[in-house]
Amino acid sequence: xxxxxxxxxxxxxxxxxxxxxxxxxxxxxxxxxxxxxxxxxxxxxxxxxxxxxxxxxxxxxxxxxxxxxxxxxxxxxxxxxxxxxxxxxxxxxxxxxxxxxxxxxxxxxxxxxxxxxxxxxxxxxxxxxxxxxxxxxxxxxxxxxxxxxxxxxxxxxxxxxxxxx
Amino acid sequence: xxxxxxxxxxxxxxxxxxxxxxxxxxxxxxxxxxxxxxxxxxxxxxxxxxxxxxxxxxxxxxxxxxxxxxxxxxxxxxxxxxxxxxxxxxxxxxxxxxxxxxxxxxxxxxxxxxxxxxxxxxxxxxxxxxxxxxxxxxxxxxxxxxxxxxxxxxxxxxxxxxxxxxxxxxxxxxxxxxxxxxxxxxxxxxxxxxxxxxxxxxxxxxxxxxxxxxxxxxxxxxxxxxxxxxxxxxxxxxxxxxxxxxxxxxxxxxxxxxx
Numbered sequence: 001x002x003x004x005x006x007x008x009x010x011x012x013x014x015x016x017x018x019x020x021x022x023x024x025x026x027x028x029x030x031x032x033x034x035x036x037x038x039x040x041x042x043x044x045x046x047x048x049x050x051x052x053x054x055x056x057x058x059x060x061x062x063x064x065x066x067x068x069x070x071x072x073x074x075x076x077x078x079x080x081x082x083x084x085x086x087x088x089x090x091x092x093x094x095x096x097x098x099x100x101x102x103x104x105x106x107x108x109x110x111x112x113x114x115x116x117x118x119x120x121x122x123x124x125x126x127x128x129x130x131x132x133x134x135x136x137x138x139x140x141x142x143x144x145x146x147x148x149x150x151x152x153x154x155x156x157x158x159x160x161x162x163x164x165x
Numbered sequence: 166x167x168x169x170x171x172x173x174x175x176x177x178x179x180x181x182x183x184x185x186x187x188x189x190x191x192x193x194x195x196x197x198x199x200x201x202x203x204x205x206x207x208x209x210x211x212x213x214x215x216x217x218x219x220x221x222x223x224x225x226x227x228x229x230x231x232x233x234x235x236x237x238x239x240x241x242x243x244x245x246x247x248x249x250x251x252x253x254x255x256x257x258x259x260x261x262x263x264x265x266x267x268x269x270x271x272x273x274x275x276x277x278x279x280x281x282x283x284x285x286x287x288x289x290x291x292x293x294x295x296x297x298x299x300x301x302x303x304x305x306x307x308x309x310x311x312x313x314x315x316x317x318x319x320x321x322x323x324x325x326x327x328x329x330x331x332x333x334x335x336x337x338x339x340x341x342x343x344x345x346x347x348x349x350x351x352x353x354x355x356x357x358x359x360x361x362x363x364x365x366x367x368x369x370x371x372x373x374x375x376x377x378x379x380x381x382x383x384x385x386x387x388x389x390x391x392x393x394x395x396x397x398x399x400x401x402x403x404x405x406x407x408x409x410x411x412x413x414x415x416x417x418x419x420x421x422x423x424x
Contacts, residue, residue, distance in 0.1 A: 020213055054171040061175050065182075078190055084183035091175060131187040 010034060011067055015074060026147040031071050032117050033155045035064040035086045039093025040104070044162040057094040064090025081127035085120040092116070097161070106157045113156035114149050121145030256417050259307040269303075269382055269421040272296045274322070276415045286329035286351065287315055288415060290322045298322045301380055303421040309386035309409035310334065310374060311418055322420075326412050327387070328355055335378035336387055339371040347372060347387055347406055354391060357404035362395050364402065372406055382421060 014030045021028060039060040068086030072079040093112065101108050125141050257273075264270045272292060280287025292298060294317045304311040304324045312332060315325035325332050332349040336357065343366075346358045360366060370390045376383030392405040 054168060054175065057172065057175055061179060065179060078187060080183045080187035080190070083186065084179060087179040087183070088176075091172075091179070095172065127183075127187055131191040 007034075007038060007063070011070070015071065023151050024147050026144045028151050029117055029120060029145075029148040030152075031067055031082070031086060032089060032120050032148075033113065033152055033159070035060070035067055035089045036093050036113055036116055037155075037159045038063050039090050040097065040159060040161045043094055043097055056098065057091055060090035060094040061087050062090070064088070078127060078132055080131070081124045082120075084127070085123040088119060088123075089116045104161050106160075109160065110153050110156035113152050117149045117152050118145060121148070253416075256307075260417055260419055263305075263307055263419050267382075267419070267421065269424070271298065271302065271420045271422045273417055273419050274298075275417055277321075280323055285315070285331065286326040286349070286412070287323045288312075288326065288412065290324060290418065290420075291320070292420075293318045293321045295319050297422075298420050299423070302423060303381045303385070304418050305385055305421060306410050306415070306418055309388065310381065311410050311412070311415065313380060314420065324418070327408050327410070328353060328412065334381055334387065335375045336372045337375040337383075338366065339373050341366065341370065344375050344377065345404075353407075353411075355388065355406040355408060357390070357406050358401060360402045360404055361400070362398060362402055366390055366393050366402060366404055368393055380423065382424070 011031075011034060014034045018028055018030050042060050042063070043056050065083050065087035068082030068084065069079065071086070072082040075082075093116070096112060097104055097108075121141060121144070125138055260273050264273070274290035274292040274296070276288050277291045278289045280289060290298075290304075298314055298317050300314050300317055302314040304313060310327055312324045312326040312329070314322050316323045327334070327347075327349055328351065329349040330351045334347050335344065336347045337344050341364065343360060343364050345360050347355050348358055349355050357366075357372065368390050372387045372389065374381040374383055374385040374387060386409050388406040388408040390404055391407040392403075394403040
């Protein structure tokens, strides 16, 4: 219960920070970071309790999807891109660091968070292009994504699984 | 169920739900319930942006205020300087005209301070013996008599003022032509002495120097009659004189040579 409350509080703070701060006149994307961080920590927790299989993947995907859905709702835009992208980020975090990489290193952290931020941006562009009548300036969004990556990269180094701590 | 299958189910579910939601909205049906949830978020953004704007506006206003205050102070000082120059210019012009009309003109001097002697009413001039000033010389302004030189140093001179009780000057009533002596009292007013009760002296009459004392040239304005008292006097009327030149406003004076 405390864990849920802690993650909920952290998510709220991230939402507020994301809307109030900007970097180089571009919005920042910290929800990717929180989903990624949850994925890393949940992997440890599930493994420590002896659960294996898809439990961690389901939890991180659900958490990511919930954060993405909340973000979509709160921002009042198209509901779905955040749900999908954050759900995928949660899912892949769990999969990559359990079956693909096996061991976290700062380089993998940076790579993962870069890829996840890019994935989030691409899904947003795709979803907006497909499901809205609005014109999406892809170049602008991609530049924005690059700035978001620059902001998120340090988190890729700093955030690590508890086992590494 | 294998791990791969489970993962496929997770991914399929995720994609399905997301696409259903987005497709639903694409058909112009929005989740109005969710819109309501986003209101507090927008309200928060509005508040914070307005606070940011206010803080920025106040900061800019404070900076502008500081800059304008500095500018204002500089302008006021400049204006004061110009006013001083204008006033000085007027006074110097008047002194210059005095020089042209008064053949006994010796020099003009600036009043640099009040006299240091606590008993005497004196002023200190910025010129002295080196400029030809000698003891006993008359000191005047364009308005009238100021006093006489009391002591002289090489670069300074002390002037005994008209209102000092040690000062006296031979005068004449400008209209009545009656002669008398004006003496200081130590206060703002002077007294006109030696006018008999039979003489008709009007309040407001102008007093000028007579030149009979050999110190001051004749015709210099001294003051006007402020008060006349005839009743109850024994030998002479008690006449108060208000000097034309108030020593509180002295800045530049002219020193006249003795004949």
